[in-house]
Amino acid sequence: MAGPLEQFEIKPLAELSVAGIDISFTNSALWMVIAAVLVTGFMTLSMRRGALVPGRWQGSAEVMYEFVANMLKDNVGSAGRKYFPFVFTLFMFVLFGNLLGMIPHSFTFTSHIAVTFAMALVIFLGVTVIGFMRHGTHYLRMFFPEGAPIATAIILIPIEIISYFSRPFSLAIRLFANMTVGHIMLKVIGGFVGLIGILGVLPFALLTGITVLEFGIAALQAYVYTILTCIYLHDAIHMH
Amino acid sequence: MPQFDIATFSEQIFWLFVIFAILYFLMSRIALPKVGEVLERRQKTIEDNLGKARALKDETDAAIAKYEAALAEAREAAQADIREASEKAAAEQAKKTDAMVKKLSKKTSDAEKAIADAKADAMTGVAEAASEIAREATDKLIGVKVQAKTADKAVSAIVGE
Numbered sequence: 001m002a003g004p005l006e007q008f009e010i011k012p013l014a015e016l017s018v019a020g021i022d023i024s025f026t027n028s029a030l031w032m033v034i035a036a037v038l039v040t041g042f043m044t045l046s047m048r049r050g051a052l053v054p055g056r057w058q059g060s061a062e063v064m065y066e067f068v069a070n071m072l073k074d075n076v077g078s079a080g081r082k083y084f085p086f087v088f089t090l091f092m093f094v095l096f097g098n099l100l101g102m103i104p105h106s107f108t109f110t111s112h113i114a115v116t117f118a119m120a121l122v123i124f125l126g127v128t129v130i131g132f133m134r135h136g137t138h139y140l141r142m143f144f145p146e147g148a149p150i151a152t153a154i155i156l157i158p159i160e161i162i163s164y165f166s167r168p169f170s171l172a173i174r175l176f177a178n179m180t181v182g183h184i185m186l187k188v189i190g191g192f193v194g195l196i197g198i199l200g201v202l203p204f205a206l207l208t209g210i211t212v213l214e215f216g217i218a219a220l221q222a223y224v225y226t227i228l229t230c231i232y233l234h235d236a237i238h239m240h
Numbered sequence: 241m242p243q244f245d246i247a248t249f250s251e252q253i254f255w256l257f258v259i260f261a262i263l264y265f266l267m268s269r270i271a272l273p274k275v276g277e278v279l280e281r282r283q284k285t286i287e288d289n290l291g292k293a294r295a296l297k298d299e300t301d302a303a304i305a306k307y308e309a310a311l312a313e314a315r316e317a318a319q320a321d322i323r324e325a326s327e328k329a330a331a332e333q334a335k336k337t338d339a340m341v342k343k344l345s346k347k348t349s350d351a352e353k354a355i356a357d358a359k360a361d362a363m364t365g366v367a368e369a370a371s372e373i374a375r376e377a378t379d380k381l382i383g384v385k386v387q388a389k390t391a392d393k394a395v396s397a398i399v400g401e
Binding site: 022043089180 | 245249266271
């Protein structure tokens with residue numbers, strides 16, 4: 001029986017290295033490709049006819065589009081329009097990564113801190129650059145809100161700086177931890193099913209419930225990851 | 241935990257960036273413009289149809305108003321016709337009735353006159369006959385010849401004219 005952590009192992013499928021840096025094509029990369037192919041296929045094949053009255057597939061693709069578009073509009077406003085392709089790609093990539101991880105024997109690339117943190121860092125740096133580009137040095141006011149008494153600066157500024165710089169960590173760790181813990185739990189409880197004979201129906205029933213829950217978490221965490229990105233984007237564009 | 245095996249970070253991050261960039265390109269250049277275009281076209285079609293429906297409704301309303309005006313006008317004209325006709329009929333009826341009443345009253349008065357004449361004639365006749373009889377009777381009974389004039393006088397006194 002495989003251990004509960006074995007499912008997270010990165011296995012190289014093709015060894016590659018450039019300038020001494022290992023860039024092997026791994027199972028993680030393979031599932032990223034699968035996710036990207038499925039997202040692209042879903043968003044293009046369903047829209048092939050571009051029907052006035054959408055069918056089931058086209059309707060689903062439109063729902064995803066409008067879901068992300070509304071999320072961006074509600075949280076950022078019309079200034080966020082030009083970041084829509086990025087936010088949409090981010091949402092679909094994370095969502096499909098999470099959901100594909102629910103397939104037995106698949107690999108969940110969003111359960112790796114390297115992946116979630118790399119994305120979070122890009123978002124953090126991008127948002128910071130957008131903030132400074134729109135507001136110049138005035139963006140530093142993020143760390144000391146307008147109207148606060150000057151005496152509170154000594155407390156407020158460190159708190160604001162810490163909260164600002166903890167953004168990529170909270171973004172990355174939330175997704176990584178949710179995916180990892182969920183998969184470990186499924187594996188551990190799944191292991192009990194075979195071990196305790198007829199009584200195995202009990203963990204099996206539990207497993208069924210948790211599987212449903214995990215599908216919900218897969219979608220919810222993709223949503224949370226995206227909506228936090230929208231909120232950071234809002235702060236960069238409109239300040240507080 | 242495989243997640244903390246730093247040796248795998250470079251390969252994960254490299255492929256993440258490559259695949260995410262390709263997906264971003266495919267979404268922003270191909271998939272999303274198409275969806276946006278379809279949604280926009282649908283919105284435009286709906287608005288066009290709504291506009292068309294609104295125009296048609298206005299047209300219908302105008303036609304209904306016109307029809308109702310025509311109907312009211314026709315009703316008014318018909319009522320005027322009916323009024324005129326009934327007035328004319330009533331006037332004619334009154335005229336006919338008047339003529340009839342006149343004719344009848346003339347006939348009545350003629351008849352009354354004729355009766356009165358006849359009665360007067362009859363009364364004169366009776367008086368003459370009475371004085372005649374009275375003279376004849378006095379002559380025969382007492383042999384006195386009474387003059388006609390006196391007899392007439394006596395008769396008429398009795399009759400009580």
